[in-house]
Amino acid sequence: xxxxxxxxxxxxxxxxxxxxxxxxxxxxxxxxxxxxxxxxxxxxxxxxxxxxxxxxxxxxxxxxxxxxxxxxxxxxxxxxxxxxxxxxxxxxxxxxxxxxxxxxxxxxxxxxxxxxxxxxxxxxxxxxxxxxxxxxx
Amino acid sequence: xxxxxxxxxxxxxxxxxxxxxxxxxxxxxxxxxxxxxxxxxxxxxxxxxxxxxxxxxxxxxxxxxxxxxxxxxxxxxxxxxxxxxxxxxxxxxxxxxxxxxxxxxxxxxxxxxxxxxxxxxxxxxxxxxxxxxxxxxxxxxxxxxxxxxxxxxxxxxxxxxxxxxxxxxxxxxxxxxxxxxxxxxxxxxxxx
Numbered sequence: 121x122x123x124x125x126x127x128x129x130x131x132x133x134x135x136x137x138x139x140x141x142x143x144x145x146x147x148x149x150x151x152x153x154x155x156x157x158x159x160x161x162x163x164x165x166x167x168x169x170x171x172x173x174x175x176x177x178x179x180x181x182x183x184x185x186x187x188x189x190x191x192x193x194x195x196x197x198x199x200x201x202x203x204x205x206x207x208x209x210x211x212x213x214x215x216x217x218x219x220x221x222x223x224x225x226x227x228x229x230x231x232x233x234x235x236x237x238x239x240x241x242x243x244x245x246x247x248x249x250x251x252x253x254x255x256x257x
Numbered sequence: 258x259x260x261x262x263x264x265x266x267x268x269x270x271x272x273x274x275x276x277x278x279x280x281x282x283x284x285x286x287x288x289x290x291x292x293x294x295x296x297x298x299x300x301x302x303x304x305x306x307x308x309x310x311x312x313x314x315x316x317x318x319x320x321x322x323x324x325x326x327x328x329x330x331x332x333x334x335x336x337x338x339x340x341x342x343x344x345x346x347x348x349x350x351x352x353x354x355x356x357x358x359x360x361x362x363x364x365x366x367x368x369x370x371x372x373x374x375x376x377x378x379x380x381x382x383x384x385x386x387x388x389x390x391x392x393x394x395x396x397x398x399x400x401x402x403x404x405x406x407x408x409x410x411x412x413x414x415x416x417x418x419x420x421x422x423x424x425x426x427x428x429x430x431x432x433x434x435x436x437x438x439x440x441x442x443x444x445x446x447x448x449x
Binding site: 133 | 275276278280283284286287288291292295296299300305308309312313316317320321323324375376377379380382383384402403405430433434437
């Protein structure tokens with residue numbers, strides 16, 4: 121079986137072939153240079169003729185991203201989310217009744233004393249109607 | 258039409274100017290890059306007409322991609338070597354399906370007289386031996402030993418590891434040594 125290992129003298133011999141190849145670099149013809157130049161100018165001209173609205177537009181963020189930036193970025197989003205959750209919690213607490221709501225509100229507002237929290241009856245006449253119904257019924 | 262490749266500006270800077278419609282940048286890039294691309298195509302294909310077509314197509318792709326060129330990702334020449342090699346590979350596959358008459362031509366810019374003749378003969382022998390190598394081995398050997406690139410850049414062009422480049426080159430050189438062994442006496446190397 122033949123030994124195929126590359127010996128230093130083999131490398132030297134190959135190097136002489138490579139050196140000959142480097143000294144005889146193939147040169148492009150003038151015709152090729154002219155064709156390449158014509159392509160280059162045609163590519164530039166084609167780009168000039170494309171209407172601006174047809175060219176690739178620079179990157180624009182999506183609607184949510186624009187909203188986020190308009191509100192002041194992620195920290196503002198966090199505040200908005202906290203406010204939303206608080207509103208939801210207040211809404212859920214309402215069916216507990218006036219005491220429940222007042223207790224929740226005072227606890228939430230960290231006022232300690234429920235006397236500082238005002239409860240306003242927006243439709244006081246309903247109390248009278250309920251009382252009448254109860255007496256008559 | 259005179260072509261002047263002399264400019265201190267880097268390829269990517271010229272390409273940016275090209276993308277804005279600068280005709281001077283187009284002229285400098287044409288003069289600077291066409292010889293490199295053509296020579297590489299010729300060494301991979303061994304045929305002038307095919308190499309010219311491949312070189313024109315590779316550069317056309319560069320002109321088209323110029324407006325979207327992203328600096329810092331790859332050198333312009335690295336990108337061109339890769340595109341040229343891919344186009345040459347496609348050309349070789351087409352050639353196999355058509356005819357076997359494309360004997361490699363020797364490179365044709367001989368330096369001068371006797372030395373030039375001997376170089377041309379040696380180059381022709383090398384071209385023929387290179388043509389018999391598997392495509393990837395030929396590409397790696399040409400990039401390293403004729404174009405003179407370093408292994409890291411070749412790895413980038415061929416999209417393989419530096420170790421894989423070493424392996425391809427080693428196998429390619431062993432095959433070339435065997436192929437050229439019988440030609441060394443003819444070409445005067447035993448007297449060197």
